[in-house]
Amino acid sequence: MLTPNILDIATKDVLTICDTKTINNAIEVMYEKRHRDVIILPSNSKQFTILTANDLIRLKTQNIDFETQIKDIKFNHVSTVSQDKSVAQALSEIDSNTSCLCVVDEDKNLKGFVSYFDMLSSIDPQLMLKKRVIGEIMLSTHLKYANMNEKTVDVIPMMDTILSDCIVLVDDDNNAQGIITTKDIITIFGNQQDLNEPLSKYMSTPIQTIKSDTTISDALDYVQEKHFKRLIVEDFTGQIIGQITQEELLARVYSKWADVMRTNDTQLTKVNKVLKQRATKFEEISLHDRLTGVYNRAKFEQELQKEIDKFTRYDSESFALVFLDIDNFKKINDTYGHLIGDNVLKELALKVEKHLRKSDLFARWGGEEFVLILPLITLENAKKAAENIREYISSTDFEEVGKVTCSFGVSKFKKGDSFHSVILRADESMYEAKNSGKNRVFSLDS
DSSP states (O other): OOOOBHHHHSBSSOOEEETTSBHHHHHHHHHHHTOSEEEEEOSSSSOOEEEEHHHHHHHHHTTOOTTSBGGGSOOEEOOEEETTOBHHHHHHHSOTTOOEEEEEOTTOOEEEEEEHHHHHHTSOOSSOOOSOBHHHHOOOOOOEEEETTSBHHHHGGGGOSTTOSEEEEEOTTOOEEEEEEHHHHHHHHHTTOOTTSBGGGTOBOSOOEEETTSBHHHHHHHHHHHTOSEEEEEOTTSOEEEEEEHHHHHHHHHHHHHHHSOTTOGGGHHHHHHHHHHHTGGGOOSSBOTTTOSBOHHHHHHHHHHHHHHHHHHOOOOOEEEEEEETTHHHHHHHHOHHHHHHHHHHHHHHHHTTOOTTOEEEEEETTEEEEEEOSOOHHHHHHHHHHHHHHHHHSOBTTTBOOOEEEEEEEOOTTOOHHHHHHHHHHHHHHHHHTTSSSEEESOO
């Protein structure tokens, strides 16, 4: 089976904004174009990032001024794929957490944008599951509810994760009356609506639902016709029993398809693995990174806020952040394959954990990037701790690839810092370490 070129299915008219613009500028663009996300164009050599509706909610709950420049906030990176790759090749090169890709030419210029949904939709399965129904593949309800009379500002923080991007609104008798989604949030922010107004003023009503005995093929037609991101599912009595996202629906369909594909279909062997990994994404919602076993970004952000609150409340000894990134990780993947690359990430996590105190927190930020919170420590001792980890990593062999090095950036939280400023300073320090030769510790703090 041949699959199309990645550029052929990519959106060429990509919604973008320069990172020197403000968050409010981004909201204006997103609102005008009715988009939930926008690609951030770097003003330096760093890679593309993405600002989503969920990011806006998170920033609002953290009281971040929307006149802040985008470059002063750290957003999720977006992986890139060469425009000459096929869809099958692109799928085989991404990990199970990737939701979108930027398509670039040989000079790394942005040529298009493609979502995971776009890639899967371009592959025509040999066996369409027309007899299976939605109720059979729903893994969990992961729906959140709120009273329609509550203030909007008190409820939107519930929508700050990928699996909580809509809320069912109920009346005082607990009957569902409406729904509010991330697209509604963009409208609210774009119109600069009063967040102290009740949710009932902004909710979509009535709720459009689909029966749990609807076939998967009919559900796919419905979600594409309506341009919905998710389906709200009800049972035969009309009771809402949960939701299934467009991505989750496709993941389950294609996972089943992958199970029954002919084993000699060599072009899609790697794709099958990616699809199966992707299909389990919604089964493991936790605070741990599934690959390495260390904490994930959500847990890191929780603990970072706790450390900031402790410092502010008790005026105690501050804490340090350490960002570390594996040097030349793409070369490891290209040389040894992504499976070996994953093993390197797991082995690195084990090596770092050997040098941590019980009070330290270690998390995977994403890709080959990790972050440490070191409580109650001076800047000099934090740099020494990072140096000890760096030396150990660079001096010990990794099982399958030999020597591996990392670049470290260190920052210490101080008066006047914010949640994002201390992150950004550590991140910039890490890039300075890379730019000055890699395999070193660097801090912009004095």
